[in-house]
Amino acid sequence: MNISFIGAGNVAWHLAPALENAGHHINEVYSRQLQSARRLVSNLYDAEIHSELNFAGSTSRLFILAVPDDALESVCSQLVLPEEAILVHTSGSCSIDRLQSWMAIYSDVPVRTGVFYPLQTFxxxxxxxxxxxxxxxxxxxxPDTEDELVTLGQAMSRIVYLVSSSERLLLHLAAVLACNFTNHLFSLARNLTVSNGLEFSLLTPLIQETVRKGLSVPDPALVQTGxxxxxxxxxxxxxxSLLNDQPLTADIYQLMTRSIQQQVRQRHTDVID
Known part of the structure; x- marks a missing residue:
């Protein structure tokens, strides 16, 4: 399948080569940041930089919107696609209804819409x-677009699910908790150690074992310690007391402590009941 990317950021950087490795052809890459488009194209076989959002003459069938959520409508309002092209976004939080409504408003030709959301940090x-x-x-x-996206996905991954917009938003929320917030806690731990002359690497075995242990049981709450x-x-x-001069970190510490204690109480209540 001939594919064009609109956006050349973190998701596109990984997704485009993966599609090529699955036997597809990345035809064009558009980005408002020309340097980002050049960088991505240099990592692909024979893709070309597309300098505008008018793709009316493109031979691509699939167009992948890999741009920040707050730029999606703006891009869609300027996008010109071939008739019956498939347009998908990679967002965890934007509903398919919004994409469909934008294309109904802004596109002069029929466009099929979908979502191709890889659940990973890039x-x-x-x-x-x-x-x-x-x-x-x-x-x-x-159904036809769904079949094509499933075929495309199964050529790349062993884990392909049909997920509704509401389910995807919930997964995205869970991913923020599990990934973004966890990484921020790593960063806070690093700041605390480094600012006091200690090496953050001392925590590496603990972090690795925490992740391993949490994934080895049905519920990570079962192995909660501390x-x-x-x-x-x-x-x-x-x-x-050590966080007197870091009130925001102290607030996070207290909030996490209360959350853990509430979870412990709830589990105790459930066992009694």
């Missing part, structure tokens, strides 16, 4: 990821 600094292990959450507005789990108020207060 950055250009990391090595190219193996999509065989990445869940692909797909959605389409008609002062909040034990209701060790002496240690909790000692930790908070």
């Amino acid at each position: 950055s250009r600094e990391q090595p190219l990821l193996d999509f065989a292990q990445i869940p692909l959450c797909l959605e389409a507005t008609d 002062p909040a789990r034990r209701n060790d108020q002496t240690t909790i207060q000692a930790h908070l």
Whole structure:
């Protein structure tokens, strides 16, 4: 299948080569940042930079919107596609109804719409990821487009699901908790250690074992440890004293402590009941 990318950021950086490795041809890449388009094209076989959002003459069948959520409508309002092209976005939070309504408003020709959402964290600094292990959450507005997206997804990944917009939004929320917030906690831990002359790498084995252990059981709450789990108020207060000059981090510490303690109480209540 001939495919064009609109956007050349983190998602496109990994998704475009994965599609090529699955036997598809990346035809064109458009980005408002010309340097980003050049960088992505240089990582592909024979894709070309497309300098505008008018793709009326394109031979591509599938157009992938890999742009920030807050830019989606603006891009759609300027986008010109061939008749019966398939337009998908890669967003975890934007509903398919919004994409369909934008194309109904802005497109002069019929366009089929869908969602091709890889449930993973992407950055250009990391090595190219193996999509065989990445869940692909797909959605389409008609059965034929759905079939094509499923075929495309199954050529790349062993984990392909049809997921509604409401389910995808919930998954995206869970992903923010599991990925973005967790990484931020890593960053806070690094700031705390480095600013006090300690090496963050001392925590590496602990972080690795925490992730391994949490994924080895049906519910990570089963292996929760720490002062909040034990209701060790002496240690909790000692930790908070160390955070006197970091009120925001102290707030996060207290909120996480309350959340863990509430979860422990709830589990205890469920066992009694």
